[in-house]
Amino acid sequence: MKNTKETNDYLSGLTPSFSQNPICKARTIYCLNWYSKNACLYKFIYYALSIINIIVPLLSSLIISFAPAQDKLVAVLSAIASFCASLLSLWGAKDKWTNYRSVAEFIKMHYALYLSQAEPYNTPNSDSLYLNTIEQKMQNTHSHWENTQNNKDDDSEEA
Secondary structure (H helix, E strand, C coil), rough: CCCCCHHHHHHHHCCCCCCCCHHHHHHHHHHHHHHHHHHHHHHHHHHHHHHHHHHHHHHHHHHHHHCCCCCCHHHHHHHHHHHHHHHHHHHHHHHHHHHHHHHHHHHHHHHHHHHCCCCCCCCCHHHHHHHHHHHHHEEEEEEHHHHHHHHHHHHHHHC
């Protein structure tokens, strides 16, 4: 789901069997849009940098083989490959992509359970239970990210 329209279309396709809380729907739309947008962004970054990391060294090898006098070009291509590899490592694009996608799928699954009033949302307090469940998942994801960042900071201070 890349935009608000796709999210609204998805959510409209789920027809609730009860009067849906507008707060739950609004929060779901906002969170799905945010997590889906960021998952798509980091997926693109991951694949773009990975493809560059594959193609640039191959080009360097071809240039060395067929035009050995192009040392400066080979040096530039090697620098580009190193830079892209560093960005992949620094940004953790694949981890972010999979984490954001995982949270979006979690929200979609629980929203479907909530709308169908399936277990655990077959109780009178299903609205608050649903919101607490997705908020807790997002908080856990954020805490995991903070811990990862703190560990990176600790590692760089020791070096």
